[in-house]
Amino acid sequence: MSESPAPASWQGKTVRLRAVDTTDWAAFFAADGDTEAARHGWHIPMPRSMAGARAWAEEKAARQPSANDDNWFWAIADAEGSPVGSINTHGCDRRNGNFEYGIAIFREHWGRGYAPAAIELMLRFMFGERRYHKCNSFVYAFNDRSLRMHEEFGFVTEGRIRDQIFTAGRHHDSVVLGITAAEFFARYGR
DSSP: OOOSOOOGGGBOSSOEEEOOOGGGHHHHHHHHTOHHHHHHHSOOOOOOOHHHHHHHHHHHHHOOOBTTBOOOEEEEEOTTSOEEEEEEEEEEETTTTEEEEEEEEOGGGTTSSHHHHHHHHHHHHHHHTSOOOEEEEEEETTOHHHHHHHHHHTOEEEEEEEEEEEETTEEEEEEEEEEEHHHHHHHHOO
């Protein structure tokens, strides 16, 4: 659990975004063991030792933010400061003003609204502070929960990439969704 309070920019009603703390290793280590949940988010990770999980958390905790790099990784913490998942930005293209993101909520915290709350905080920062114009998300076509959440949040389905990922013994499509800064602010306010 992080000891320092989160700045208001990173605090929502139900979650806050914060840097990974060295003490978070156990929560992420436990989540690594949920291969079905991992399959829905990105990929099933190779087994990691407790020492490896500690080293990963130490590496993440030691990373300092850079004004020249918008590819970030945050822990999503509940009201008590305990990690309930993670969210990251990647593929950040300042020239064209777009980026991608990924999110993972630990299974025991599904259905509590943590994902949309974390996405709102992240988008408010990326659109309102970093001047990005558009966020893209790639969701596996079999992940009905994530597709529904994105659409309810305000993402627009823009296309489908056929046979994009391989898991559970076969190829699956990836659904492309996007939301612009104007669409986000019209829905969630400035």
